[in-house]
Amino acid sequence: MPDETNAKAMSIIVTKGTLDWAYPPFILATTAAAMGLEVTMFFTFYGLTLLKKDLNLKINPLGNAAMEMPMGGGHMSMPNILAAMPGATALTSAMMKNMLHKKGVASIPELREMAQEADVNMIACQMTMDLFEYKREDMIDGISLGGAATWVDAATRCQINLYI
Amino acid sequence: MADMVLDAKGLSCPLPILRAKKALKDLPTGKTLEIQATDPGSVKDFEAFCRATGNEMVEHHIDGGTYYFTIRHSG
Numbered sequence: 001m002p003d004e005t006n007a008k009a010m011s012i013i014v015t016k017g018t019l020d021w022a023y024p025p026f027i028l029a030t031t032a033a034a035m036g037l038e039v040t041m042f043f044t045f046y047g048l049t050l051l052k053k054d055l056n057l058k059i060n061p062l063g064n065a066a067m068e069m070p071m072g073g074g075h076m077s078m079p080n081i082l083a084a085m086p087g088a089t090a091l092t093s094a095m096m097k098n099m100l101h102k103k104g105v106a107s108i109p110e111l112r113e114m115a116q117e118a119d120v121n122m123i124a125c126q127m128t129m130d131l132f133e134y135k136r137e138d139m140i141d142g143i144s145l146g147g148a149a150t151w152v153d154a155a156t157r158c159q160i161n162l163y164i
Numbered sequence: 165m166a167d168m169v170l171d172a173k174g175l176s177c178p179l180p181i182l183r184a185k186k187a188l189k190d191l192p193t194g195k196t197l198e199i200q201a202t203d204p205g206s207v208k209d210f211e212a213f214c215r216a217t218g219n220e221m222v223e224h225h226i227d228g229g230t231y232y233f234t235i236r237h238s239g
Contacts, residue, residue: 030178035213035217104174104203114182
């Protein structure tokens with residue numbers, strides 16, 4: 001939790017839990033921590049899944065017209081009708097994870113572990129825990145539970161506050 | 165010649181920065197760390213990292229597609 005004496009701090013509200021949207025918050029949190037900032041991450045709604053012990057992140061291009069994958073020197077996007085087929089999520093997720101690995105991009109479990117090592121303060125939204133019926137033991141150790149007031153209190157002492 | 169060398173070739177943002185931060189932690193103040201990276205974004209990123217952390221960028225250059233940064237642990 002940022003304190004009055006700390007020079008710089010950042011908070012991020014994490015609202016999305018798909019494979020693609022998991023990256024910006026963890027990349028920014030680990031980098032800011034490496035640059036000496038005190039970092040608070042508040043996980044709410046679908047972002048909460050990123051705190052589960054068992055991470056199996058997925059992505060589906062359905063309805064995302066901007067998503068294209070490099071292929072044979074060009075780029076390919078998947079038509080919605082194919083993205084809606086059974087197995088399209090598993091296939092796209094596997095392709096994306098393979099591409100991330102080949103390009104030297106850290107995995108989300110790796111980034112999350114580095115965030116924990118760097119003492120990033122992770123708060124799980126209590127309301128969302130109750131809403132989606134998650135148990136504390138479904139989630140990784142070293143996190144705390146809190147609500148909107150907890151984030152607001154932290155954010156008033158941060159120079160950077162992001163909503164992702 | 166730097167006191168410590170970190171091979172971050174083939175790694176994408178933000179791994180070169182995170183590995184460098186980890187390496188600096190083990191390096192006594194005043195000693196230098198050489199980072200080797202292939203991520204073109206690392207040039208701007210290491211400048212920013214040094215500015216934010218107070219570590220000194222002693223030298224940086226590119227040679228055959230690899231970026232070399234020498235940072236003195238002073239932050």
